[in-house]
Amino acid sequence: MGVKTPMDLVIRGGTIVTVGETYVADVGVQDGKVAQIGGQMSADREIDAAGKLIVPGGVDMHVHLQLAEAQPEGAPPRMSDDFYWGTAGAAAGGITTVGSMTARQPGEPKGLLATLEHAEADALQNSLIDFTLHPIIDDPSPDIIAEIPKLLDAGYSSTKTFMVMHAFDARQNDYVKAFEAAGRNGILPMLHCEDANINHHCEQRFHSEGKSDIRYYADSRPPYAEAIATARGISLARAAGSPLYLVHVSCADALAEARQARAGGQRVYVETRPIYLYLTRDLYEEPDGAKYVGWPPLREKSDIEGIWDGIVNHDVDTLCSDHAPWTLSEKLDPDLSVGSFRPGMANLETLMPMLYSEGVVGGRISLSRWVELTSTNAARLFGMFPQKGTVAVGSDADLVVWDPDLKRVVRGEEMRSRAGYDVFDGYEIQGWPTHTISRGDVVFENGEIVAERGRGKRVIRGPHGPL
Ligand SMILES: [Zn+2]
Numbered sequence: 163m164g165v166k167t168p169m170d171l172v173i174r175g176g177t178i179v180t181v182g183e184t185y186v187a188d189v190g191v192q193d194g195k196v197a198q199i200g201g202q203m204s205a206d207r208e209i210d211a212a213g214k215l216i217v218p219g220g221v222d223m224h225v226h227l228q229l230a231e232a233q234p235e236g237a238p239p240r241m242s243d244d245f246y247w248g249t250a251g252a253a254a255g256g257i258t259t260v261g262s263m264t265a266r267q268p269g270e271p272k273g274l275l276a277t278l279e280h281a282e283a284d285a286l287q288n289s290l291i292d293f294t295l296h297p298i299i300d301d302p303s304p305d306i307i308a309e310i311p312k313l314l315d316a317g318y319s320s321t322k323t324f325m326v327m328h329a330f331d332a333r334q335n336d337y338v339k340a341f342e343a344a345g346r347n348g349i350l351p352m353l354h355c356e357d358a359n360i361n362h363h364c365e366q367r368f369h370s371e372g373k374s375d376i377r378y379y380a381d382s383r384p385p386y387a388e389a390i391a392t393a394r395g396i397s398l399a400r401a402a403g404s405p406l407y408l409v410h411v412s413c414a415d416a417l418a419e420a421r422q423a424r425a426g427g428q429r430v431y432v433e434t435r436p437i438y439l440y441l442t443r444d445l446y447e448e449p450d451g452a453k454y455v456g457w458p459p460l461r462e463k464s465d466i467e468g469i470w471d472g473i474v475n476h477d478v479d480t481l482c483s484d485h486a487p488w489t490l491s492e493k494l495d496p497d498l499s500v501g502s503f504r505p506g507m508a509n510l511e512t513l514m515p516m517l518y519s520e521g522v523v524g525g526r527i528s529l530s531r532w533v534e535l536t537s538t539n540a541a542r543l544f545g546m547f548p549q550k551g552t553v554a555v556g557s558d559a560d561l562v563v564w565d566p567d568l569k570r571v572v573r574g575e576e577m578r579s580r581a582g583y584d585v586f587d588g589y590e591i592q593g594w595p596t597h598t599i600s601r602g603d604v605v606f607e608n609g610e611i612v613a614e615r616g617r618g619k620r621v622i623r624g625p626h627g628p629l
Pocket of ligand 1: 225226263484
């Protein structure tokens with residue numbers, strides 16, 4: 163008998179899944195890191211994972227979490243989840259790292275680093291799990307561009323830009339300079355591709371024709387507006403010599419643009435989002451169709467098939483939630499119409515279970531590919547691998563004990579998000595976490611959050627990495 167190494171926590175008998183490997187072994191955790199895999203170990207705390215999977219915690223690099231601080235009087239309604247409720251939903255769904263889009267708050271001085279510091283302070287008080295932030299570039303002035311090279315020293319290696327806003331077209335030259343500054347400094351620009359002019363024109367035309375209700379929403383932001391913006395964004399990044407990360411690609415034509423650029427050797431990375439895998443625009447015919455509004459809109463069945471092909475064939479790199487929840491009454495506000503519907507919905511708690519259920523149980527993808535899409539690829543692209551995104555000695559003990567047989571019906575009112583409803587309400591999903599572990603701490607166990615608000619830390623990221 164060998165000597166048993168003392169650990170803080172041992173997970174016994176589970177099947178470890180990483181990209182390329184699936185094997186049964188015990189996992190020993192000490193001081194928040196994976197300290198040993200296999201061999202003799204002892205610990206005060208043990209988790210029996212026989213018959214279950216052990217996977218790296220999910221890495222969701224596209225969420226919109228709000229600062230918990232009070233808003234000024236008369237401010238417009240905000241999305242429902244702060245860093246506490248958002249990361250509670252994440253932990254309950256097997257996600258252990260989130261990346262939140264970070265915009266300058268009203269009245270705050272201009273500056274990417276100042277905005278990031280403010281948001282970090284809020285997230286450190288509220289987050290249950292580790293997090294990072296993506297600074298939104300809404301004013302690519304010389305001062306802001308001069309700050310981009312400093313992001314990496316502060317532990318950030320991404321930016322976010324919205325081509326969907328008119329401001330992008332007005333200042334395209336400045337945005338190319340921002341891409342260039344990012345590309346030269348190990349930073350990955352994330353880009354929302356929809357053509358603002360086409361969308362705006364379609365919205366105006368529909369309004370003038372009296373077609374402003376939810377049935378016209380999908381046609382008010384057509385797939386060709388996304389495809390042409392995707393092509394343009396790719397060309398601008400090419401001119402700038404920068405990599406490019408396309409957020410929430412929703413349609414086959416946009417994916418084809420990315421595929422073509424990648425075939426030519428350009429560093430273009432593709433994210434999609436759960437709603438584009440499971441829901442079609444037919445839902446906008448329903449009386450409560452506005453609850454399914456996202457930017458871009460839901461598309462045709464042929465687009466869903468195209469995005470699934472990308473999931474299977476490696477044209478898609480990451481699945482992220484774009485978690486941006488509103489309450490049902492905010493989504494269904496009768497004053498809203500084409501051009502003003504509130505985009506976004508809760509998705510952190512169901513992202514990994516849905517892809518497991520529909521992808522792995524459904525026979526479309528392997529366990530390894532599921533881990534790659536929900537964890538490993540994002541950790542690599544956003545400068546966090548192998549600290550995050552794998553199960554290996556020396557990596558953070560961000561681990562999920564996954565019950566591959568557990569079936570549960572989605573009920574929004576039982577979920578952590580303050581939205582109170584879920585777009586997948588009523589879906590039966592097979593495969594859920596029983597334990598979510600963040601840096602060695604069990605934060606979610608058998609249906610309950612068991613961690614304290616504010617235990618999450620910011621991940622200090624390295625440069626954007628290749629896949
Ligand atoms: Zn978003």
